[in-house]
Amino acid sequence: MQRIGVFVCHCGTNIAGTVDVKRVVEAVKKEPGVVYAEDYQYMCSEAGQQKIADAVKNEHLTGIVICSCSPRMHEGTFRKAAEKAGLNPYLVEIANIREQCSWIHKDMEEGTEKAVILARAAIAKVMLNAPLQPGESRVVKRALVIGGGIAGIQTALDIADAGYEVDIVEKTPSIGGRMSQLDKTFPTLDCSSCILTPKMGEVNAHEKINIYTYSEVEKVSGFVGDFSVDIRKKARYVDMDKCTGCGLCQEKCPSRKTPNEFNRGLNTRPAIYTPFAQAVPNVPVIDTEACIKFKTGKCGVCSKVCAAGAIDYTQKDEIITREYGAIVVATGFDTINLDKFDEYYYNQSKDVITALELERLMNAAGPTGGNVVRLSNGEHPKNIVFIQCVGSRDVTCRGKSYCSKICCMYTAKQAMLLKDHYPDVDVHVFYIDVRTPGKNFDEFYRRAVEEYDVDYIKGQVGKVSEAENGRLLVQGVDLIDNRQIKMEADLVVLATAIEPNKDVRKIATMLTASIDNNNFLTEAHPKLRPVESPTAGIFLSGVCQGPKDIPETVAQAGAAAIKVVGLLAKDKLVTNPCTAQSNPLFCNGCSACEKVCPYGAISYEEQQVMDGGVRENRRVAVVNSALCQGCGACTVACPSGAMDLKGFSNRQILAEVDAICR
Amino acid sequence: MTYSYFPGCTLKNKAKDLDFYARACAKALGFQLEEIPEWQCCGAVYPLASDEIATKLSSVRALKDAKAKGQDLVTVCSACHHVIKRVNDDMANVEEIRTKVNNYMSDEEPYNGETKVLHYLEVLRDVVGFDAIKEKVVNPLKGRKIGAYYGCMLLRPSVTMQFDDPENPSIIEDFIRAIGAEPVVYPMRNECCGGYISLKDKPMAANMVDQIMDSAAWKGAQELITACPLCMYNLRNNGTKEGLPVTYFTELLAEALGIKEEVQA
Numbered sequence: 037m038q039r040i041g042v043f044v045c046h047c048g049t050n051i052a053g054t055v056d057v058k059r060v061v062e063a064v065k066k067e068p069g070v071v072y073a074e075d076y077q078y079m080c081s082e083a084g085q086q087k088i089a090d091a092v093k094n095e096h097l098t099g100i101v102i103c104s105c106s107p108r109m110h111e112g113t114f115r116k117a118a119e120k121a122g123l124n125p126y127l128v129e130i131a132n133i134r135e136q137c138s139w140i141h142k143d144m145e146e147g148t149e150k151a152v153i154l155a156r157a158a159i160a161k162v163m164l165n166a167p168l169q170p171g172e173s174r175v176v177k178r179a180l181v182i183g184g185g186i187a188g189i190q191t192a193l194d195i196a197d198a199g200y201e202v203d204i205v206e207k208t209p210s211i212g213g214r215m216s217q218l219d220k221t222f223p224t225l226d227c228s229s230c231i232l233t234p235k236m237g238e239v240n241a242h243e244k245i246n247i248y249t250y251s252e253v254e255k256v257s258g259f260v261g262d263f264s265v266d267i268r269k270k271a272r273y274v275d276m277d278k279c280t281g282c283g284l285c286q287e288k289c290p291s292r293k294t295p296n297e298f299n300r301g302l303n304t305r306p307a308i309y310t311p312f313a314q315a316v317p318n319v320p321v322i323d324t325e326a327c328i329k330f331k332t333g334k335c336g337v338c339s340k341v342c343a344a345g346a347i348d349y350t351q352k353d354e355i356i357t358r359e360y361g362a363i364v365v366a367t368g369f370d371t372i373n374l375d376k377f378d379e380y381y382y383n384q385s386k387d388v389i390t391a392l393e394l395e396r397l398m399n400a401a402g403p404t405g406g407n408v409v410r411l412s413n414g415e416h417p418k419n420i421v422f423i424q425c426v427g428s429r430d431v432t433c434r435g436k437s438y439c440s441k442i443c444c445m446y447t448a449k450q451a452m453l454l455k456d457h458y459p460d461v462d463v464h465v466f467y468i469d470v471r472t473p474g475k476n477f478d479e480f481y482r483r484a485v486e487e488y489d490v491d492y493i494k495g496q497v498g499k500v501s502e503a504e505n506g507r508l509l510v511q512g513v514d515l516i517d518n519r520q521i522k523m524e525a526d527l528v529v530l531a532t533a534i535e536p537n538k539d540v541r542k543i544a545t546m547l548t549a550s551i552d553n554n555n556f557l558t559e560a561h562p563k564l565r566p567v568e569s570p571t572a573g574i575f576l577s578g579v580c581q582g583p584k585d586i587p588e589t590v591a592q593a594g595a596a597a598i599k600v601v602g603l604l605a606k607d608k609l610v611t612n613p614c615t616a617q618s619n620p621l622f623c624n625g626c627s628a629c630e631k632v633c634p635y636g637a638i639s640y641e642e643q644q645v646m647d648g649g650v651r652e653n654r655r656v657a658v659v660n661s662a663l664c665q666g667c668g669a670c671t672v673a674c675p676s677g678a679m680d681l682k683g684f685s686n687r688q689i690l691a692e693v694d695a696i697c698r
Numbered sequence: 699m700t701y702s703y704f705p706g707c708t709l710k711n712k713a714k715d716l717d718f719y720a721r722a723c724a725k726a727l728g729f730q731l732e733e734i735p736e737w738q739c740c741g742a743v744y745p746l747a748s749d750e751i752a753t754k755l756s757s758v759r760a761l762k763d764a765k766a767k768g769q770d771l772v773t774v775c776s777a778c779h780h781v782i783k784r785v786n787d788d789m790a791n792v793e794e795i796r797t798k799v800n801n802y803m804s805d806e807e808p809y810n811g812e813t814k815v816l817h818y819l820e821v822l823r824d825v826v827g828f829d830a831i832k833e834k835v836v837n838p839l840k841g842r843k844i845g846a847y848y849g850c851m852l853l854r855p856s857v858t859m860q861f862d863d864p865e866n867p868s869i870i871e872d873f874i875r876a877i878g879a880e881p882v883v884y885p886m887r888n889e890c891c892g893g894y895i896s897l898k899d900k901p902m903a904a905n906m907v908d909q910i911m912d913s914a915a916w917k918g919a920q921e922l923i924t925a926c927p928l929c930m931y932n933l934r935n936n937g938t939k940e941g942l943p944v945t946y947f948t949e950l951l952a953e954a955l956g957i958k959e960e961v962q963a
Binding site for chain 1: 857863864865866885886889916
């Protein structure tokens with residue numbers, strides 16, 4: 037005889053505002069099997085949990101239903117409370133009367149009626165619940181970090197310093213990421229390379245850290261604690277062990293026309309190259325699309341000049357398989373494509389550049405040796421116009437609806453540095469709003485306005501075009517003076533919106549990690565679990581999760597690291613017992629379940645089956661419960677009803693449906 | 699190929715030449731323009747107000763007529779094209795407008811924006827093809843440096859008009875190339891001509907026209923072409939100085955196809 041207890045939560049006014057909880061309590065008391073029901077303001081609180089525990093003991097409950105928020109929020113909390121009171125945690129059911137009821141209804145009558153129905157369904161289900169015992173799975177004590185920018189570097193360092201092994205997989209030939217392209221950093225104006233390169237060196241030297249540059253994640257299988265990852269190490273055509281990093285090959289390479297990616301295409305690079313002088317590892321790669329040897333078979337200059345004999349044209353891509361307990365995504369960002377923003381004349385004029393291109397021009401190691409010049413004629417610009425929010429806060433289909441967050445600050449930085457280096461220049465900034473939340477940020481911006489006399493104009497630019505004297509004509513509007521502005525400029529700098537790295541979709545798919553409409557990775561909880569993906573074992577670091585500046589990225593990288601360490605510190609993980617199982621008596625061996633299983637958890641074996649007194653050998657499905665994630669796809673695919681999911685059996689689901697339709 | 703043709707009021711009046719060159723060229727290029735019987739004014743600017751219903755009706759009637767014949771609807775006047783295309787977009791996508799208009803018209807079959815609205819230039823580009831036009835040109839306008847004046851109506855709002863890149867269009871330049879002349883790209887080719895502001899603020903209208911003319915002349919254009927009667931009026935009449943000559947693109951097409959005299963006669 038089942039004895040069910042029902043607990044209805046007010047969640048303050050979250051539920052009680054739209055659902056008459058007292059009426060729900062009265063209604064469920066009449067349900068068969070229910071022996072106890074009560075409501076309380078916050079069921080998840082210590083006092084609420086105590087109420088549940090007391091009722092379990094005093095009323096000898098055999099199952100409980102909590103009418104509250106989504107099970108994603110507090111199922112764990114209530115299961116623990118039940119377990120403490122001596123009830124198997126899998127005899128707890130949640131009726132979600134908040135997200136799926138009170139929050140989406142306005143009418144008390146309707147909300148209450150629906151809450152009762154949801155509670156009734158949960159009661160019908162819990163009547164059929166069976167006690168389940170979770171299993172255990174191992175934890176591989178190594179983490180994978182995808183992306184070797186400042187986010188990946190910091191996460192890797194923090195995990196490694198805690199004593200765990202870390203692999204960094206970086207797509208480009210060197211770690212360093214966007215930060216290595218920057219000149220100075222706000223709000224302190226310290227040199228980006230000077231603070232980054234020591235960290236790159238530290239990563240390189242760390243005995244617990246393994247770096248795979250020029251490599252990409254190709255395939256991911258497994259689950260939290262026990263991932264198996266295929267990594268493609270692209271052929272460098274340079275032996276990493278032999279190369280001394282002398283750079284002679286790069287000097288002598290006759291193919292020098294490829295746009296230099298590191299300098300955002302502002303100059304060219306040889307076919308054999310390291311992206312920048314402080315590259316880690318300091319070993320070049322050969323770009324086979326540019327290399328004369330690869331294209332025509334003739335040349336081989338690099339091989340001839342290499343004293344170490346490190347050039348190896350026969351190298352092939354190599355795929356290695358490594359096991360990890362946790363995976364951190366730190367894939368970073370790029371600036372958006374400006375093809376749909378022709379009003380800014382970016383594709384038409386060399387003197388219209390993005391802010392990241394300006395970083396390269398300002399950088400002493402950049403294509404102009406740190407001289408900011410007009411790329412059309414090499415002359416020193418006198419009047420410089422910055423345009424903010426190019427593609428950011430843009431709700432049309434061509435732009436991004438979000439604020440890119442870093443632009444206001446780097447524009448203030450670039451404006452001040454330009455005024456500092458070239459006191460004769462005039463700098464104007466067109467803006468929608470200046471957003472400077474952050475420690476010492478607003479003070480920094482005020483300095484640009486007050487000390488450096490940067491001319492901030494509230495308003496947007498409608499058109500940049502060529503002026504008759506070869507300069508640029510900027511047409512905009514000053515919203516405060518309510519006047520149209522026409523101004524000639526020598527250089528226009530666009531604060532181009534940032535977006536997640538293009539590869540992130542592919543990576544998210546491999547990891548089954550969710551992403552939002554803008555391709556940013558989604559957090560497990562936007563406030564309370566900001567560095568975890570909803571997929572267990574996947575963690576988020578840096579701009580792949582949302583726009584951020586360097587201090588925020590480093591803070592998040594550290595937070596992701598501690599979450600990883602918390603996972604790796606465990607010897608065993610408790611596995612979800614709600615896995616699929618197949619009834620060999622019903623199984624016809626059709627393989628439908630095997631085909632739909634995303635985790636490769638189903639295999640087939642010959643089993644002796646006793647069916648109706650006849651003993652025979654049949655090919656039947658077997659579920660590996662360590663691999664099964666309980667998604668339920670196989671139970672739907674199974675045509676003979678052999679496959680069932682523990683905790684969510686077909687009988688239980690139908691009982692819920694029946695209860696709803698009653 | 700036969701199209702439903704909506705000439706519009708101005709083309710029966712001030713802009714007669716835009717209309718008859720368009721018809722003659724269509725014939726020469728092998729497509730028919732079948733004028734919609736009893737068409738009414740597109741409504742000019744009024745239908746563009748989002749809460750206007752009555753003024754949208756005349757556009758909808760033309761669109762329905764084309765739908766009944768199973769034809770695409772072609773316009774030449776930029777303004778008519780703009781209005782009809784946007785009304786059509788509203789009928790397809792804005793439920794409130796669609797419902798109100800259909801209720802008002804109370805026809806058996808409701809209209810839901812099914813008709814495809816094409817500008818004459820789009821027919822030239824996408825159906826006839828500029829390469830095919832090039833082959834039919836008997837009198838290439840060699841050596842003439844022509845600036846395309848787009849104005850606003852054809853290009854914006856680009857999501858609805860779907861005509862060309864609103865900030866860096868190329869269709870009229872490609873057209874100029876097809877008739878054997880040299881296109882001149884100048885910065886102000888997609889800036890507003892002033893529209894109706896000339897009724898209210900003459901100096902501003904003059905300023906806008908001067909800016910366009912100066913920009914085109916600086917880049918070496920010797921003449922301008924346009925598809926819009928209102929742009930034509932403003933460019934010809936509102937500048938403070940002798941500007942470049944402006945003609946309709948259909949006139950130059952007729953000239954290149956060698957049928958201009960014939961049409962004039």
